[in-house]
Amino acid sequence: MSTKLAPSGEGIRIHRAPIRRQSLADIEAQAARIAAMMGQIRTAMLPPASVKQAPAVSAAQLAELCGVDKSKIAYRLTRGDLPAGTMVGNRREWAMTDARTWVRDLRHEHMRPAQAAGTTITVANFKGGVAKTTSAVTLAQGLAMRGHRVLVVDLDPQGSATTLFGVLPGAEVEPEHTAMLLFSGEEEDLSYAIRPSYWPGIDLICAAPLLFGAEFALPARQTRDPGFEFWRCLDRGLDQARMDYDVILIDTPPALSYVTINALMAADGVIMPLPPSALDFASSAQFWDLFSDLCNQLIRSRGQDKTFEFIDVLLSRVESSDAASSVVRQWVLEAYTDKVLPIEIPKTSVAATASAEFGTVYDLPRGAVNSKTFGRARDAFDRMCELIEQQIVAVWAAQIEQMEG
Numbered sequence: 166m167s168t169k170l171a172p173s174g175e176g177i178r179i180h181r182a183p184i185r186r187q188s189l190a191d192i193e194a195q196a197a198r199i200a201a202m203m204g205q206i207r208t209a210m211l212p213p214a215s216v217k218q219a220p221a222v223s224a225a226q227l228a229e230l231c232g233v234d235k236s237k238i239a240y241r242l243t244r245g246d247l248p249a250g251t252m253v254g255n256r257r258e259w260a261m262t263d264a265r266t267w268v269r270d271l272r273h274e275h276m277r278p279a280q281a282a283g284t285t286i287t288v289a290n291f292k293g294g295v296a297k298t299t300s301a302v303t304l305a306q307g308l309a310m311r312g313h314r315v316l317v318v319d320l321d322p323q324g325s326a327t328t329l330f331g332v333l334p335g336a337e338v339e340p341e342h343t344a345m346l347l348f349s350g351e352e353e354d355l356s357y358a359i360r361p362s363y364w365p366g367i368d369l370i371c372a373a374p375l376l377f378g379a380e381f382a383l384p385a386r387q388t389r390d391p392g393f394e395f396w397r398c399l400d401r402g403l404d405q406a407r408m409d410y411d412v413i414l415i416d417t418p419p420a421l422s423y424v425t426i427n428a429l430m431a432a433d434g435v436i437m438p439l440p441p442s443a444l445d446f447a448s449s450a451q452f453w454d455l456f457s458d459l460c461n462q463l464i465r466s467r468g469q470d471k472t473f474e475f476i477d478v479l480l481s482r483v484e485s486s487d488a489a490s491s492v493v494r495q496w497v498l499e500a501y502t503d504k505v506l507p508i509e510i511p512k513t514s515v516a517a518t519a520s521a522e523f524g525t526v527y528d529l530p531r532g533a534v535n536s537k538t539f540g541r542a543r544d545a546f547d548r549m550c551e552l553i554e555q556q557i558v559a560v561w562a563a564q565i566e567q568m569e570g
């Protein structure tokens with residue numbers, strides 16, 4: 166605590182908190198310290214050698230993923246035409262890649278027909294911390310486990326999804342790994358930025374703070390060329406990916422930014438995670454209000470339109486014991502009616518370990534965490550993936566019908 170003499174010089178001492186001025190250089194140094202720490206934390210939490218790995222799959226899990234009885238797995242094993250897995254003690258398990266080979270074979274009727282285009286799903290809500298990234302990454306893993314080829318596009322300059330995939334946005338991401346070159350106009354097709362991820366069946370387009378540049382590049386291009394249509398930049402850039410992937414999942418920043426508008430315009434389906442809290446509910450109303458204003462200005466004023474195949478509201482981070490949240494849950498149901506997915510993602514109070522925060526429920530092998538809430542969260546995510554997959558499969562079927570009709 167510092168003290169100061171009163172100007173009159175009468176010796177009255179006024180107590181005041183010390184001023185701790187921060188120059189831009191201080192802030193820069195602090196950023197560098199945290200970035201270095203993140204590097205160390207990641208190395209410590211992701212052994213060995215900082216490479217994440219998808220967990221192995223047990224026979225019971227494989228049967229569940231394939232939607233068959235365990236005996237059917239045992240029977241197919243005797244035919245010897247699918248990967249045999251390895252024996253660990255007296256239990257058989259499969260690497261995720263091999264499990265996907267099984268799933269694609271046994272669930273072939275759920276796979277994308279060759280003539281159908283990949284489905285693009287944007288996870289959005291301009292409120293921060295509502296579980297957008299958690300939902301997007303968990304869904305990507307769940308769909309990949311169900312046999313689909315998934316492209317995750319991280320459009321949040323915070324790079325949280327990128328971090329969950331074990332890539333450090335600050336140190337390991339260059340402009341050519343992100344959508345930045347598409348938004349700046351240097352590239353027309355986003356495929357340049359695709360890199361494989363540690364999870365079999367998922368490829369990744371990263372994000373890093375440099376993606377903030379898109380918020381300047383897009384309006385600048387629009388000013389230079391009034392015919393540009395900044396909101397269609399991503400939609401056009403995904404043409405190739407729609408042929409190469411079954412599902413494209415886009416994670417967005419907590420803002421209705423130029424980039425988020427692109428993500429919504431490119432989407433066939435939208436998922437809005439929404440915790441049942443009064444403020445989050447109120448904010449969601451503003452989101453749709455602002456979004457429809459924007460659509461009117463940008464699209465309908467030009468005589469165009471936009472249709473979504475589905476919009477899902479996902480109740481996230483639900484505390485079942487919380488009385489207030491059950492009231493707000495009723496509001497959500499009343500307001501969003503059939504858009505609300507018939508599943509809630511429970512709040513897992515103990516995220517088990519800090520390292521679990523650098524991954525999702527699917528990163529831990531089943532049984533690794535002895536917590537009831539954790540098991541419930543995993544079951545809820547399983548059901549979420551199932552429900553969203555059903556909608557995707559329906560979109561493909563409708564496409565084929567339209568082609569044939």
Ligand SMILES: Nc1ncnc2c1ncn2[C@@H]1O[C@H](COP(=O)(O)OP(=O)(O)OP(=O)(O)O)[C@@H](O)[C@H]1O
Nearest residue numbers: 292293294295296297298299419482510511512513
């Ligand atoms: N079901 C859950 N139970 C407990 N914690 C959760 C749950 N879902 C997400 N979280 C935690 O809440 C925080 C915010 O989640 P997440 O990063 O997915 O939200 P977000 O909407 O993507 O945030 P942002 O707006 O910053 O992008 C994270 O720390 C995450 O681990």
Ligand SMILES: [Mg+2]
Nearest residue numbers: 297298321325
């Ligand atoms: Mg996020």
